[in-house]
Amino acid sequence: xxxxxxxxxxxxxxxxxxxxxxxxxxxxxxxxxxxxxxxxxxxxxxxxxxxxxxxxxxxxxxxxxxxxxxxxxxxxxxxxxxxxxxxxxxxxxxxxxxxxxxxxxxxxxxxxxxxxxxxxxxxxxxxxxxxxxxxxxxxxxxxxxxxxxxxxxxxxxxxxxxxxxxxxxxxxxxxxxxxxxxxxxxxxxxxxxxxxxxxxxxxxxxxxxxxxxxxxxxxxxxxxxxxxxxxxxxxxxxxxxxxxxxxxxxxxxxxxxxxxxxxxxxxxxxxxxxxxxxxxxxxxxxxxxxxxxxxxxxxxxxxxxxxxxxxxxxxxxxxxxxxxxxxxxxxxxxxxxxxxxxxxxxxxxxxxxxxxxxxxxxxxxxxxxxxxxxxxxxxxxxxxxxxxxxxxxxxxx
Numbered sequence: 001x002x003x004x005x006x007x008x009x010x011x012x013x014x015x016x017x018x019x020x021x022x023x024x025x026x027x028x029x030x031x032x033x034x035x036x037x038x039x040x041x042x043x044x045x046x047x048x049x050x051x052x053x054x055x056x057x058x059x060x061x062x063x064x065x066x067x068x069x070x071x072x073x074x075x076x077x078x079x080x081x082x083x084x085x086x087x088x089x090x091x092x093x094x095x096x097x098x099x100x101x102x103x104x105x106x107x108x109x110x111x112x113x114x115x116x117x118x119x120x121x122x123x124x125x126x127x128x129x130x131x132x133x134x135x136x137x138x139x140x141x142x143x144x145x146x147x148x149x150x151x152x153x154x155x156x157x158x159x160x161x162x163x164x165x166x167x168x169x170x171x172x173x174x175x176x177x178x179x180x181x182x183x184x185x186x187x188x189x190x191x192x193x194x195x196x197x198x199x200x201x202x203x204x205x206x207x208x209x210x211x212x213x214x215x216x217x218x219x220x221x222x223x224x225x226x227x228x229x230x231x232x233x234x235x236x237x238x239x240x241x242x243x244x245x246x247x248x249x250x251x252x253x254x255x256x257x258x259x260x261x262x263x264x265x266x267x268x269x270x271x272x273x274x275x276x277x278x279x280x281x282x283x284x285x286x287x288x289x290x291x292x293x294x295x296x297x298x299x300x301x302x303x304x305x306x307x308x309x310x311x312x313x314x315x316x317x318x319x320x321x322x323x324x325x326x327x328x329x330x331x332x333x334x335x336x337x338x339x340x341x342x343x344x345x346x347x348x349x350x351x352x353x354x355x356x357x358x359x360x361x362x363x364x365x366x367x368x369x370x371x372x373x374x375x376x377x378x379x380x381x382x383x384x385x386x387x388x389x390x391x392x393x394x395x396x397x
Contacts, residue, residue, distance in 0.1 A: 013041050017063070018060070035055060049074060057072050059071040112136065192326050203357055205389050206222060219339065225281075225283055231257070236370055238311040240255065240334075260312055261310030262314045266297045293306075315336060318340065328364065342357040343359070363379055
């Protein structure tokens with residue numbers, strides 16, 4: 001018999017929702033076969049069987065489960081589950097056999113995080129959601145509901161009774177974001193510096209490369225590529241702080257590749273998927289990654305493996321009018337970049353003046369690991385790459 005435990009899918013959540021069993025109770029499954037769908041605060045993940053066996057479920061769909069919790073057993077034969085079930089106890093499973101889904105609401109229906117975000121975004125009355133008659137409501141269920149009928153004003157007003165109407169409940173994803181931000185502010189002594197960059201020439205090059213590569217190349221793609229090229233010269237900026245971050249034991253683990261996380265927010269919550277090995281990838285590949293991230297964010301179908309493992313984060317603040325932004329340093333990293341949208345500025349040009357496109361690159365950094373001088377040199381290298389973009393032509397011209 002093999003115990004099937006919930007794996008650790010990310011470092012930010014203490015529990016996940018068991019959205020769906022992909023294999024039936026008593027079904028023979030194979031090693032590596034997806035058997036259950038778990039939802040974290042940011043993604044929905046298929047989890048595979050660790051061995052061959054007959055699946056015996058211990059937790060119901062819709063229930064919350066914790067990393068390390070036993071949610072199923074893989075038995076050696078089809079006969080064994082029956083005998084096992086008769087004497088089943090809560091051994092290793094704090095919620096007992098076939099745990100029912102937590103009520104969560106008056107209808108006893110569990111609504112997943114992405115589904116709840118969509119419900120809130122469209123102002124759908126929960127009565128309409130419960131009327132679907134499903135015990136677990138996923139994003140696809142809400143999309144089905146939206147496709148069938150627009151919400152009526154009367155339905156929108158229905159849940160606004162009593163004091164609850166005065167409160168706005170954060171989505172599960174936003175609550176996890178809040179936890180990460182609070183932890184960063186509490187644990188990381190961050191400093192910040194910023195530098196203006198003339199991006200006139202690199203934007204012109206990006207337009208040419210967009211046509212040539214048949215992929216959308218913009219300033220974020222250029223910054224990701226340039227950042228990836230700085231791993232060898234600035235290893236601390238990509239390093240992972242050690243577990244003992246106090247006193248003389250302070251240290252950081254070198255990154256093998258420049259894995260750059262990039263913020264994506266299309267109104268469905270903040271995600272930070274990771275461009276792997278950005279220093280050794282072409283602009284076309286990086287552009288394809290970022291385009292895929294935007295599409296995935298719209299559908300809310302990120303997987304945890306898309307989101308974990310970033311060595312440095314690029315936060316995009318590309319809304320019109322933003323000229324300055326201070327990112328948080330995410331736990332597990334030593335710094336984070338911010339990038340604003342290009343804006344027109346009048347600058348001195350010889351004895352006269354000219355209108356140029358300018359963007360601001362900012363760097364928030366853990367001051368225990370990085371000093372201001374190093375931060376300035378890091379930003380200066382990025383500015384040089386963006387203001388003299390010959391290297392982009394060399395690799396893609």
